[in-house]
Amino acid sequence: MKALVAPDYGISRLTVADRPVPSPGPGQLLCRVEAAALNPFDLRLVAGALRGRVPAHFPFVIGMDVAGTVEAVGDGVTSFAAGDPVIAVTRPDEGTIAEYALVDEGPAVCLRPDGLDAIRGAALPESGLTALDLLRAVDGGVTSPLAWSRHPGLGPVGSEAAGAGSKEEHLRVSAGRAGWEASGGTKEDHYRASSGRAPLHGRRLLVIGATGGIGQFIVQLAADLGAWVIATATPDDVRYVRVLGASSVIDYTAGDVPGAALRIAPDGVDLAVDLVDAGPDLRPVARAVRPGGRIVSPLDGPADFGHGVTGRYIGTFQARPGELAHLAARVANGRLSVEVGACYPLAEAPRAVVDYATEHIRGKIVIRI
Numbered sequence: 001m002k003a004l005v006a007p008d009y010g011i012s013r014l015t016v017a018d019r020p021v022p023s024p025g026p027g028q029l030l031c032r033v034e035a036a037a038l039n040p041f042d043l044r045l046v047a048g049a050l051r052g053r054v055p056a057h058f059p060f061v062i063g064m065d066v067a068g069t070v071e072a073v074g075d076g077v078t079s080f081a082a083g084d085p086v087i088a089v090t091r092p093d094e095g096t097i098a099e100y101a102l103v104d105e106g107p108a109v110c111l112r113p114d115g116l117d118a119i120r121g122a123a124l125p126e127s128g129l130t131a132l133d134l135l136r137a138v139d140g141g142v143t144s145p146l147a148w149s150r151h152p153g154l155g156p157v158g159s160e161a162a163g164a165g166s167k168e169e170h171l172r173v174s175a176g177r178a179g180w181e182a183s184g185g186t187k188e189d190h191y192r193a194s195s196g197r198a199p200l201h202g203r204r205l206l207v208i209g210a211t212g213g214i215g216q217f218i219v220q221l222a223a224d225l226g227a228w229v230i231a232t233a234t235p236d237d238v239r240y241v242r243v244l245g246a247s248s249v250i251d252y253t254a255g256d257v258p259g260a261a262l263r264i265a266p267d268g269v270d271l272a273v274d275l276v277d278a279g280p281d282l283r284p285v286a287r288a289v290r291p292g293g294r295i296v297s298p299l300d301g302p303a304d305f306g307h308g309v310t311g312r313y314i315g316t317f318q319a320r321p322g323e324l325a326h327l328a329a330r331v332a333n334g335r336l337s338v339e340v341g342a343c344y345p346l347a348e349a350p351r352a353v354v355d356y357a358t359e360h361i362r363g364k365i366v367i368r369i
């Protein structure tokens, strides 16, 4: 099969080459790939930035996000069969930018619903699930944001995936199994959430890196949950982030993002999700956060920023049962959009990676197989 192969460290050394079609082991699906998306992790792994922390067994196929059709299943697979359309995020050493890819059965794979094409389907898994993990961290890391209420006093929105429409239906359905199963949390998560918890409703949320893979989902999900979202963007992307749901936009190219945030929210924001800065570089952001507020990042940073501002870092994101299917359903029914900034054929995948590393690309880059 043709695949995007890293023969050694170095983005410029990536090449499209022949590799053997992998065989599905126990608990694995072999997918015929239709589309695969790039993530910053792919760049870091190939560039050698993770050397010593994440092993790279050269030559290897890069890519973790995938949309495709199940070709064969390994022993013990019970939820999928040949012919099923799926989307998934794999382990880093599996490789998805190829004609075939292996996927582990589990919470990081789901059926691709009608209404979600393979290109947007490939762009969803890693960024969408990480966005959910970050929002979960905003509220202490327990309940699923998909089960949070949009309004104080109302039940959770998890029933949406079960087809409920009115407030009454919503409450009725959310009282049964369908609500908590569809919300992707545990039963306990659901009942805690269904007591009217609305962790983002009315909160001022600063999103730094709002136009990227994860940021696009954070802005949409948080705005949908009633947050007042302040998003960073270049002047060209102002309209885009407003359409996603941002109430205010900061041009980060003008510098001093915390100062600009304080001009918009003089008492400070309640929460900041920073998708750009890490470690000590997160400290300046704390200036924009009110006492007792929280900074959340997918990278690392201080636990305590002073004046009662705390940090939360998710480490490697965790796929939770039902959440990927729920996100896919939202995209299919038009409640969540997926921005694909550029799409390349497999033959041009090496150029796609270079462009990803060097150019401004809104949302995700997808490779069409």
Ligand SMILES: NC(=O)c1ccc[n+]([C@@H]2O[C@H](COP(=O)([O-])OP(=O)(O)OC[C@H]3O[C@@H](n4cnc5c(N)ncnc54)[C@H](OP(=O)(O)O)[C@@H]3O)[C@@H](O)[C@H]2O)c1
Binding pocket: 039, 040, 041, 126, 127, 130, 208, 209, 210, 211, 212, 213, 214, 215, 232, 233, 234, 252, 275, 276, 298, 299, 314, 315, 316, 317, 359, 360, 361, 362, 363
């Ligand atoms: N912990 C985990 O499991 C996990 C999972 C996924 C990702 N991550 C990490 O999360 C981070 C974000 O991932 P992503 O997929 O969203 O990345 P991405 O798609 O590359 O998006 C990054 C965004 O940040 C913007 N940006 C760059 N410099 C900025 C600045 N100074 N101020 C404001 N915005 C700026 C970029 O916009 P322009 O194009 O305009 O520059 C881009 O929209 C990455 O570091 C990634 O490695 C962690």
